[in-house]
Amino acid sequence: MTRKKGVIGFFVHHRVAGNLVMLVMLLGGALGLMRMNIQFFPTFALDVVSVRVVWSGASAEDVERGITDPLEQRLRSVDGLKKMTSTSAQGVASISLEFHEGTDPIQAVDDVRQQVDEFNNLPADAEEPQVTRVERYxxxxxxxxxxxxxxxxxxxxxxxxxxxxxxxxxxxxxxxxxxEQQISIEVPVERLESLGLSLEQVADRVAALSRDLPAGMMAQEDATRELRSVEQRRSPQAFETVPVLSGERIRLKLGDVAIIRQEARDNQxxxxxxxxxxxxxxxxxxxxxxxxxxxxxxxxxxxxxxxxxxxxxxxxxxxETWQLLEDRISLLVSNGLSGLVLVIGLLYLFLPGRVAAWVAVGIPTAFLAAMGVLWLVGGSINMISLFALIMALGVIVDDAIVVGEDADAHARMGEPSIYAAEGAAKRMVWPVLASSLTTVAAFMPLLVVGG
Missing domain, CATH: 3.30.70.1320 (Multidrug efflux transporter AcrB pore domain like)
Incomplete structure (x- = not known):
């Protein structure tokens, strides 16, 4: 009988080549398995860019009129914009821009930053806008x-x-x-009158040295003033050192005239x-x-x-969400090992030992080869890929049994083993491929799902 041509015939008649390819699959899969990331869901990009502007001391209405509305008008012209939402709160404006799927995230950030940089009508006291890409955790x-x-x-x-x-x-x-914590500063009326000071003067002095972050309220009976801090005065001890009265004969600090304490904000x-x-x-x-x-x-x-x-x-x-991932990995390993034991046991009952052994070897070989390919394309071990591997476990065993049984049947009819194996592989390649494609077709609709 003459040798047959084709890829299958080549590997059947060149055992070293076939064994070498299997070794590469095993080593490549083991390397990919060690280096691949393990996570709950596959990695996907969030097509969202955030713009944040701080305007200390401004009311929510002023923030909306002076920052949010004008910026929204400029940002509507950014290419690829799908949806824009904004929030105006006391002292801060936040704008979130969602882009269509497939938009280059780096280019989107650059386009947004360019529009923001070209906006020259920011209030004088507003800080420089912060443009960032939203990251997924x-x-x-x-x-x-x-x-x-x-x-x-x-x-x-x-x-x-x-x-x-x-x-x-x-x-x-x-x-x-x-x-949230706040610094409460209470100044007795008698103390202010004896020094000839007003609450507004004390508040202005504190505000002049403390900007940027909400620092609490200053109260005098029924009068209050909101304060902010930029010089990291976030403790009562730090505010006690703020000078409120300086002269040749007297120097008073805030701690000398006020009761300062740190407490939780109301309605928290x-x-x-x-x-x-x-x-x-x-x-x-x-x-x-x-x-x-x-x-x-x-x-x-x-x-x-x-x-x-x-x-x-x-x-x-x-x-513990990581526990779900570990359980799925344990399920895959236990199913693989139990399947391996069952396959070997059953095949040894109905097929020769060599056929049963090679069918069993095909399971880890196919899985490690898949791991190598998954690593090369930038994939990860996650709930979705593990589900796919568990689904494929039964398919791999079935295909290996079909090919192995056909080769054994022809060998028993007197055909040389090498040609029986070659013929079985060639006869079964299209039926096995067709049966695998039916499984693939069942999941084809997932390709049209975004994300």
Missing amino acids: EPVARLLLYGDVERSELRHLAHRFEDELLDRGIDRINLRGMP TVMTNEGMPAIELQLQRSETGNSLAAARVLETWLADTRPALPPTIKLEVYD
Whole structure:
């Protein structure tokens, strides 16, 4: 019998070439598996650009008239713009621009920045606009810090834990349950009259040295003045040093004439657990972060931190989204191993040992080859790709059994093994391809889904 031509015939009659290709598939897949990112969802870009302008001390109405409305008029002409939303609040204007899918994000940021830079009618006291591309962060887990202590102590611990986790490699942490703080400055009327000062003079003096950030309210019975801070005066001790009266014979500081304290703003939402003050830390990873690596960082940190906590303070972990990913990976591995054992056991009952062994070898070979290709195209191990691999597991086994059984049947009829294998591969290539394409066709509608 003569040798047959074609790709299948070449690899059948050149065993070294076939084994070499399989070795490359195994090594390439192992390399990709070690280097690929592990995350909950596939990486996708958010086509959103944010513009933020701070105008200290301005009311929401002034911000809308002086900043938001004029900027919106200019930004409507940006190419690729799909939707624009804006918010005008006291002292700040925020504009969010969503672009059509496929828009170059770098070009979109440049176009928005150009329009903002060309806007020359910003109020004189407004700060330079900040134009940034909105980045996507994915949740890893949530920590709940609570205990029978003052909320200020919890606040201190939460900030300390935040710094520790960031230093260890967590990409981002959001804190919830901490009401905004303000500096309250109360000046007795008698003290002002004895010094010949008015509340407005004291407020103007403080405002002249403290700008940029809300710093609280100054009150004199029924009179109040809002203050802001830029020189990082964020504690009562810092405000006590502000000079309010200077002369040749007298020098008075704010701490000499006023009662200064730090307190929570009114109408703030607070968090409690079991009737005790609580603060939540939301741990997140960036687009390039590894969910399982972040989970390992969290577990190590918890093991180091929990034993050192006072008995009155507790630290709980919940909403561990990384656990879902780990469970899916465990499902894939367990299904693969159980499938491998079942295939080997059943095939050894009905087929020769060599055929059963090569069918079993095809499972890890195909999976590692897929991992290598996924890594080369910039993919990741996530819930979607793991679902696809689990779906493909049964297809791989079925196809290998069909080809192996056909080759064994022809070998039993007296055909040489090498030609039986070649003939089985050539006879089954189109039926196997057609059956695989039916599975692919079932998921084709996903190609028209955006994102």
